[in-house]
Amino acid sequence: MKLLAITSCPNGIAHTYMAAEKLAKAAEKMGHEIKVETQGSIGVENELTPEDIQSADGVIIAADKQVDKSRFYGKRVLEASVTDGIRKPEELIAKFERNEVPVYGKPQSDTLKTIEEVKTERKQKQSPIYRNLMNGVSYMIPFVVIGGLLIALSLAIGGEPTDKGLVIPKGSIWNDILNVGAASFTFMVPILSGFIAMSIADRPGLAPGMIGGYIAANGSFYGSEAGAGFIGGIIAGFLAGYIAKWIKSIPVPKIVQPIMPILVIPLFSSILVAVIFIFILGQPIAGIMEWLTSWLNSMQGASKVILAMILGAMIAFDMGGPVNKVAFLFGSAMIAEGNVHIMGAIAVAICIPPLGLGLATLLNKSKFTEEEREAGKAALAMGLVGITEGAIPFAARDPLRVIPSIMIGSMVGSVIAMLSGVTDHVPHGGPIVAVFQAVEHVPMFFVSIIIGMVVTALLVNAIKKPV
Known part of the structure; x- marks a missing residue:
């Protein structure tokens, strides 16, 4: 068969390309031809052409964010999570061999499915709420990264120490760079909201x-000193998306249809969202955000330890999956709220699973296969640049031993980072963020990482059986 595939994950970094590689290897092993389009953070690569689609026997979409399927009308299309693309590529391809994949755009009654197939298909498809949310997050992250890096660099290079901390002199070039970084942050919530809505209602929702999102972030619309923050942005995005989708579903005369997506739907959706947010939702959500920020800033001692343990465990649990992304989004949002200690703990936890497992393969080779030892070298490299997904090959083979080990290691590292005042101004982790001077208390940042990775390595080697 000639198959096509699209792989895409919310961050567009590791999962996207790992799934592409696994699908390509599986297809080759099973005697099929495949071309994989990756929709990563760098954009679309190896794009599928109309000729490719015309001659294809089927399409696999392994993605955790919205992918446009309109070009595949009339083709057999199998949708799955990007994780299934990594862990079950042979199973996905085998469905085409067994002729179990429905034709996209074909009425349900024309495609016979067993109850078990329906159950399997539903299980594979992720929650639309999660998918829509992650679509917004994937577009938001570059703005937070740019803003955080520019602010961190301006403070590190242009800042002058005073009794109030680092201060950048007015009129200096570094003050301008600081302002550009702050401007990048102002886009965070509107971008998050806009692309959540677009995921739900397509372009009319943007x-x-x-x-x-802008109204949610700007408290002056509803008489609040603080805006409704990222929580308000998420609610505004879903509200706008579903309102736009509802208006799209209203039958209108043919003469009006051409202006619906560019004028009618955006106009009335914007008015309804603005009215609901300004007069009903704005102030209550802003109050919640003020309380949350105040509570986090007031955390001391035991409460800080508990928060760090929870975040560390969530980051390691599914290595870039939904649970990891919830913790990551929380830390990213807190950067904009001025609480950079949260991201400091998360930045440490992010890199410990791959670094710890890579170290484990070096400390006790008898516990790992030759393939795992090679994966350990890759995991070390991925850990240095903050890609938690480097731990996936180990967890996929031995989840009951590997996942608890990396969770405990990340929890230990997070707690040490939180208690020692480590901060991170960008939503990313691993030693790479220290290179960009985005981290404060750098020595303790590295101490936290090293202790966490040693804990992970010793634990996994203690409970793993020799191969």
Whole structure:
């Protein structure tokens, strides 16, 4: 068969390319031809052409964010999570061999499915709420990264120590760079909201989503000193998306249809979102955000330890999956709220699973296969640049031993980082963020990472059986 595939994950970094590689290897092993389009953070690569689609026997979409399927009308299309693309590539391809994949755009009654097939298909498809949220997050992250790096660099290079901490002199070039970084942060919530709404209602949802996000972030619309923050942005995005989708579903005369997506839907959706947020939702959500920020800033001692343990465990649990992304989104949002200690703990936890497992393969080779030892070298490299997914090959083979080990290691590292005042100004982790001077208390940042990775390595080697 000639198959096509698209792989895409919310961050567009590791999962996207790991799934592409696994699908390509599986297809080759099973005697099929495959071309994989990756939709990563760098954009679309190896794009599928109309000729490719025309001659294809089927399409696999292994993605955790929205992918446009309109070009595949009339083709057999199998949708799965990007994790299934990594862990079950042979199973996905085998469905085409057994002729179990429905034709996209074909009525349900024309495609016979067993109850078990329906159950399997539903299980594979992720929650639309999660998928829509992650679509917004994937577009938001570059703005937070740029803003955080520019602010961190301006403070590190242009800052002058005073009794109030680092201060950048007015009129200096570094003050301008600081302002550019702050401007990048102001886009965070509107971008998050806009692309959540676009994921739900397609392009007509983008403008009302971004407008709703801007209103959510700007408390002056509803008489609040602080805006509704990322929580308000998420709610505004879903609100705008579902309102736009509802308006799209209203039957209209043919003469009006051409202006619906560019005028009618965005206009009325924007008005409804603005009214609901300004007069109903704005102030209550802003109050919640003020309480949350105040509570986090007031955390001391035991409460800080508990928070760090929870975040560390979540980051390691599914190595870039939904649980990891919830913790990551929380830390990213807190950067904009001025609480960079949260991201400091998360930045440590992010790199411990791959670094710890890579170290484990070096300390006790008898516990790992030749393939795992090679994966250990790759895991060390991925850990240095903050890619938690480097731990996936080990967890896939031995989840009951590997996952608890990496969770405990990340929890230990997070706690040490939190208690020692480690901060991170960008939503990323691993030693790479220290290179960009985005981290404060750098020695303790590395101490936290080293202790966490040693704990992981010793634990996994203690409970793993020799191969």
